[in-house]
Amino acid sequence: MATPALYDYNFPSRSAQELYGDDILVNMVQTDDMWFRSGATVRVPKAMTWGDFYQTQFLPYVSANPHTKAGQAYSFQLQDVDFTAKDEQTLDELGVGHKHTFTFANA
Amino acid sequence: MTAQETKFDRPVSIDLQENDENRSLVTAIQGDNADLLTSYTPGLVRLQAPARLEIKRESVEAQLGRPWETHEFQMAIVSLAGNISEWDEDKIVISWGPKVEDDEDEDY
Amino acid sequence: MTATANPTGTPKAKKLSMKARYGALTRDLDWAPGYVSEEEMYPHTSYEGIKIHDWSKWDDPFRLTVDAYYRYQAEKDKRLYSVLDGFAQSQGHLTLSEGKYLNAMKVFLGGVTPLEYAAHRHFAYLARQFNGPGPRFAALCQSIDEMRHAQTEIHTLSNYNKYYQGMHNFAQQHDRVWYLSVTKSYFDDALSAGPFEFLIAIGFSFEYLLTNLLFVPFMSAASFNGDLPTMTFGFSAQSDESRHMTLGLEAIKFILEQDEANVPIVQEWVDKWFWRGYRVTGIVSQMLDYQLPRPVMSWKEAFELYFEQQMLGGLFPDLALYGIKPPKHVDQAIWEKDHLSHWLHDTFYQFSHAANFTTTVPDTEHLDWLAQAYPDTFNQLYRGKWEEMGKLAEEGNRFFYPGLPQLCQVCQVPMVYCENGNPHKRAVYHSEYEGENYNLCSEGCKWIFDREPAKFRQAWLPVHQIYQGNCGGPTIPDVLEWYGFQEGDSGEYIGSVDHKNWIARHQMIEDKLGQGAGH
Numbered sequence: 172m173a174t175p176a177l178y179d180y181n182f183p184s185r186s187a188q189e190l191y192g193d194d195i196l197v198n199m200v201q202t203d204d205m206w207f208r209s210g211a212t213v214r215v216p217k218a219m220t221w222g223d224f225y226q227t228q229f230l231p232y233v234s235a236n237p238h239t240k241a242g243q244a245y246s247f248q249l250q251d252v253d254f255t256a257k258d259e260q261t262l263d264e265l266g267v268g269h270k271h272t273f274t275f276a277n278a
Numbered sequence: 279m280t281a282q283e284t285k286f287d288r289p290v291s292i293d294l295q296e297n298d299e300n301r302s303l304v305t306a307i308q309g310d311n312a313d314l315l316t317s318y319t320p321g322l323v324r325l326q327a328p329a330r331l332e333i334k335r336e337s338v339e340a341q342l343g344r345p346w347e348t349h350e351f352q353m354a355i356v357s358l359a360g361n362i363s364e365w366d367e368d369k370i371v372i373s374w375g376p377k378v379e380d381d382e383d384e385d386y
Numbered sequence: 387m388t389a390t391a392n393p394t395g396t397p398k399a400k401k402l403s404m405k406a407r408y409g410a411l412t413r414d415l416d417w418a419p420g421y422v423s424e425e426e427m428y429p430h431t432s433y434e435g436i437k438i439h440d441w442s443k444w445d446d447p448f449r450l451t452v453d454a455y456y457r458y459q460a461e462k463d464k465r466l467y468s469v470l471d472g473f474a475q476s477q478g479h480l481t482l483s484e485g486k487y488l489n490a491m492k493v494f495l496g497g498v499t500p501l502e503y504a505a506h507r508h509f510a511y512l513a514r515q516f517n518g519p520g521p522r523f524a525a526l527c528q529s530i531d532e533m534r535h536a537q538t539e540i541h542t543l544s545n546y547n548k549y550y551q552g553m554h555n556f557a558q559q560h561d562r563v564w565y566l567s568v569t570k571s572y573f574d575d576a577l578s579a580g581p582f583e584f585l586i587a588i589g590f591s592f593e594y595l596l597t598n599l600l601f602v603p604f605m606s607a608a609s610f611n612g613d614l615p616t617m618t619f620g621f622s623a624q625s626d627e628s629r630h631m632t633l634g635l636e637a638i639k640f641i642l643e644q645d646e647a648n649v650p651i652v653q654e655w656v657d658k659w660f661w662r663g664y665r666v667t668g669i670v671s672q673m674l675d676y677q678l679p680r681p682v683m684s685w686k687e688a689f690e691l692y693f694e695q696q697m698l699g700g701l702f703p704d705l706a707l708y709g710i711k712p713p714k715h716v717d718q719a720i721w722e723k724d725h726l727s728h729w730l731h732d733t734f735y736q737f738s739h740a741a742n743f744t745t746t747v748p749d750t751e752h753l754d755w756l757a758q759a760y761p762d763t764f765n766q767l768y769r770g771k772w773e774e775m776g777k778l779a780e781e782g783n784r785f786f787y788p789g790l791p792q793l794c795q796v797c798q799v800p801m802v803y804c805e806n807g808n809p810h811k812r813a814v815y816h817s818e819y820e821g822e823n824y825n826l827c828s829e830g831c832k833w834i835f836d837r838e839p840a841k842f843r844q845a846w847l848p849v850h851q852i853y854q855g856n857c858g859g860p861t862i863p864d865v866l867e868w869y870g871f872q873e874g875d876s877g878e879y880i881g882s883v884d885h886k887n888w889i890a891r892h893q894m895i896e897d898k899l900g901q902g903a904g905h
Contacts, residue, residue: 287699288699288700289695289696289699290700295625319682319683320606321608321609321617322606349454350458352628353458353461353462355625356605356627357624357627359696361447361635362447362448365404365447366403366405366449367403374703374704376704
């Protein structure tokens with residue numbers, strides 16, 4: 172429904188992608204372990220490759236969980252849909268959008 | 279510390295500060311309401327009654343040994359469950375159920 | 387009040403009844419506008435779709451008049467301030483149950499006190515905008531009450547601010563700190579709604595449905611933890627609260643009785659504002675269960691008594707007469723009562739390096755109390771993690787969360803919740819509006835977002851703002867400086883400035899006692 176108002180009610184999002192230049196926000200949520208009480212949000216370039224994202228964003232995060240074993244493989248979903256990627260593909264090419272959420276679990 | 283489980287379906291209740299003055303008030307309310315359940319948590323006393331609870335000025339004054347205005351009840355109360363269905367110079371009634379029209383003239 | 391002389395010697399007029407006095411001193415002071423239309427004089431009471439046919443049907447059971455109001459409020463303040471003085475003069479802060487108790491008050495001061503002030507402002511607005519003198523006068527009294535609450539809370543806690551960290555900058559922090567945006571955005575949502583929605587949001591859904599959960603067990607806990615000033619301001623504020631609850635209840639009944647077309651509008655507001663308020667009171671759940679060294683009543687128990695028994699059992703059957711059903715998503719709140727505080731204090735623990743309070747793993751006695759208060763869930767689901775975090779801390783690896791949390795677009799709480807009925811499944815909901823994706827923590831918040839996406843897309847989400855560079859700089863230390871934090875405000879309690887001071891002050895007392903005994 173429209174928000175009731177005495178005037179034309181139209182204000183922009185305060186989190187719109189344009190406010191981040193060439194970057195986007197991406198969320199990561201571990202689903203099979205409750206050590207991290209909350210999911211995390213990171214800011215990354217749209218043109219970042221999956222390999223870079225995995226090494227510079229994902230691994231440092233998940234490694235902070237003391238339950239994490241070295242060399243563990245993970246399965247991912249992006250916005251509730253199964254997700255696989257090659258290291259050289261960029262987030263943009265992979266359809267990772269602004270404020271999208273990766274959920275992941277031990278493979 | 280556990281709050282007492284109520285035995286009533288739709289209890290009304292008042293939570294009062296537990297202090298010296300309010301002890302007389304509690305005694306008066308206990309005298310005027312059968313089936314009252316009294317329970318305590320630190321600093322507080324809770325009175326629960328089935329569906330209706332009445333506070334009478336006369337009884338409170340008899341306990342306090344001095345005149346008491348029903349407005350003074352505001353100094354004692356911390357919380358309530360129920361409608362305030364009557365509040366005049368002689369009594370305060372807290373109840374659930376449909377609104378009772380009071381009998382005073384409706385000029386005001 | 388002194389009796390006035392009667393110089394003319396004429397017989398005194400018969401004293402008016404309470405009802406007649408109320409009528410003479412409130413409603414009889416109202417007038418119908420002659421130079422402008424009613425619509426011009428009260429322009430804000432029609433655009434929400436609520437239809438009012440007869441404003442005189444508003445009933446104020448308290449029958450309060452200005453003279454009685456000020457007389458009793460003055461007496462309340464007098465009692466409070468004598469307690470504050472006595473406590474400060476007698477070094478009362480040394481008699482608290484433990485220094486870490488004050489973490490609960492730091493959350494209260496930054497999270498709740500500024501809302502009292504916001505409520506003061508908005509009830510003043512209602513006191514101007516409502517067409518009827520009954521609701522205008524009730525709103526005026528509440529506006530003044532809320533100002534009194536803000537002032538007395540600040541005054542009460544200012545004594546602790548002399549000795550403890552984390553309270554020195556609460557007003558600025560309310561506008562900036564990530565978790566305080568939960569309470570701030572909740573109230574901003576209400577302030578930016580129309581006058582009737584505000585009345586249902588704050589007057590009814592907060593004051594009537596939920597405020598007991600916030601104040602009553604909490605103030606009882608203050609009493610139990612040696613915090614006499616907080617107990618006194620709490621009870622002093624609550625004595626007004628019973629009037630506010632009554633206003634909230636009268637408001638909803640009045641609106642429902644005025645026109646059947648109001649019922650579906652009110653139902654949606656009840657649905658929305660129950661869930662908004664419930665998410666905010668989650669902060670209280672972790673105060674009750676974790677932040678009180680001597681707990682009084684668990685969240686589960688408080689929820690059962692003050693919400694399930696008194697509201698669902700007592701109030702809603704009355705509202706059913708008007709066609710109002712219990713709030714949407716209430717079943718999830720009922721299920722969450724066994725889990726909520728454990729999730730949220732875990733969150734506070736993991737993020738306390740970025741907060742104005744400290745946390746620590748509860749000791750064994752406290753864990754046992756939680757196990758007894760939550761026989762179906764605590765040992766089964768939550769105790770192991772606390773013990774694990776405790777072990778890490780003992781080994782010198784106190785755990786803090788390694789990054790910034792994902793936030794819910796509506797309640798702004800980090801995404802810490804589980805799906806209704808399944809404590810093993812994390813909840814992550816999405817909605818899209820005009821091509822942009824939004825993340826929501828629950829069906830309740832998603833329903834609220836989808837109902838008014840144009841409103842909620844404007845949310846100032848702390849994490850998103852930090853990443854835009856609007857919060858002092860790109861690194862966490864930059865942000866904490868922008869929050870106005872100082873050494874000792876944040877992090878682990880054991881070994882903190884407050885903890886060290888607590889030990890030092892009590893050793894000093896023991897030394898003095900020791901000297902006295904040994905002479």
